[in-house]
Amino acid sequence: MTASDSSTPTDFLSLWRQAFRYLVKIISDLRLAIILLLIIALFSISGTVIEQAETLPFYQKNYPESPALFGFLTWKVILLVGLNHVYSTWWFLSLLVLLGSSLTACTFNRQFPALKAARRWAFYQQPRQFEKLALSTQLDINTLSSIAPLLEKRGYKIFQENNSLYARKGIIGKIGPIIVHASMLMILGGSIWGALTGFLAQEMIPSGAAFQVKNIIEAGPLSTAQIPTDWGIKVNRFWIDYTPNGNIDQFYSDLSVINNQGQELDRKTIYVNQPLRYKGVTFYQTDWSIYAVKVQINNSPILQIPIAPLNTNGQGKIWGTWIPTKPDLSEGVSLLAKDLQGTMIVYDNKGNLYSAIRPGMAVEINGVRLKIHELIGSTGLQIKADPGIPFVYTGFALLMAGVIMSYVSHSQIWVLQEGDRCYLGGKTNRAQVSFERELLAILDHLLKTC
Structure with missing residues (x-):
């Protein structure tokens, strides 16, 4: 019989328990939690600085290999590490899980025992026990009853027992740290759940068109149930308000939620910072464009001709x-527009400026009568x-409540009456000066x- 054969299941169970306790001790270490918080904060900052969910050409243009930003940050590094979608990468979610595990272990290993100890009655039976208190005194009076x-x-x-008295207040201050930990766990859980089940999409939809969400930019592995398939959105109208000097004041989209049969389920006009929310999906107004122009040549039917953005090298739209x-198609004219206010520029076949025109106006050119009926805008929706999000918001509310509760002092007072000597x-865990004044007022x- 070898030494290994003499091992019993009890021995293995004991080893597992020791290993588990050691692991919990490491995970519940405050220093580990601080390090994890710093790492998460660092990568969260990178997710704010580096544009998220952009196209490959965008990263290639803004983060070239030569010269590399900071000497190492190139588009290849960004895509390889996942810095283009930091908050949904496996390693970022793993950091959140590890931090959550650390907080959970700390809560059960330290906070709950501290609360249990604070709730325990602790009578002093010997005068020498008062010597360890920073604030203690002796009175030659019988004062236990008063x-x-x-x-x-x-x-x-x-709490009173025979000739001993124990008093406490501020137990809520011991509950506060537990609430703080629970709220942080809720925030972490909400962030992880959002990354796994949420999605982000962008659409550019012309006024009057209906659509279903298709252009998904980023989606979690469990997001299928969140992407709407039994309803869509119709853009009833898109328009822009301009200031007197011609600058954009605000742009609006009148949106209707419609089912697959085209019936309206909800309706709202959205603008920047005023989105439409329906069944957990939020539609934000983020961009705009010109989609098409409606024209008529002589007595022809009204034609809708697409219009496209031109490259101006950053000199405006x-x-x-x-x-x-x-x-x-041997002859034609060029039509340029810079906004939806209506003024357009017409160039002839040779590229010469011919006329300025607005919707409803007509111009004679190339032997035909060209009438502009309407410019059609398109709305950019995120x-x-x-x-x-509900878990994250609830977590932050609990976090604020827990922090406030944590500032409540937990104060304890002991009294022992031996004959005519009291x-x-x-002691208290914070607000020491206030506690001293309170104790002096009681003695006085x-x-x-x-």
Whole structure:
């Protein structure tokens, strides 16, 4: 029989328990929690500085290999590490899980035992026990019966046994740290749940068109249930309000939620910072564009011709299109527009400026009568679903409540009566000066009345 054969299941169970206790001790270490918080904060900052969920050409243009930002940060590094979608990477979620585990272990290993100890009655039976208190005194009076009402007036809960008295208040201060930990766990859980089940999409929809969410930019592995399939959105109208000097004041989208049969389920006009929310999906107004222009050549039917943004090298937005004036497309005119206010510029076949025109106006060019009926705008919508947000908001509310509770002092007072001699002392975990004043006021009252 070998040494290994002599091992019993009890031995293995004991080893597992020791290993588990050691692991819990490491995880519940405050230093580990602080390090994890710093790492999470660092990568959260990177997710704010580095644009998230952009296209590959965007990163290649803004983070080239030569010269690399800070000497190492290139588009390849960003895509390899996942800095283009930090908050949903496996390693960032793992950091959140590890921090949550640390907080949970700390709560059960330290906070609950501290609360249990604070709730335990602790009578002093010997005068020497008062020597370890920073605030203690002796009185040559019999005061045990008269001190209890004074303490109750000041909010203390009284416990008395024979000639000993124990009083405490501020137990809520011991509950506060537990609430703080629970709220942080809720925030972490909400963040993880949102990353796993949420999605982000963008759509550019012309006025009057209906759509279902298709252009998904980022989605969690469990987000399928959140992406709407039995309802969509119709853009009833998109328009822009301009200031007197011609700058954009605000842009609006009148949106209707419709089912697959086209019936309206909800309706709202959205603008920046005023989104539409429906069944956990939020539609934000983020951008705009010019989609098409409606024109008529002589007595032809009204034609809708697409219009596209032109490259101005950062000199502002301009949209342009080419309108044929002959059936064989041998001749035409160019039409430029910079906004939805209506003024457009017409260039002839040779590229010369011909005229300025507004919707409803007509111009004679290339032997035909060209009438502009309408410019059609399109609204840029950011569509987001994050089922974890209610948990995160609730967690932050609990966090504030827990922090406030944690500032409540937990004060304890002991009294021991031996004959005509009374021993009195106390301690608190914070607000030491206020506690000293309170204790002195109690003593002063006792000396005056006894």
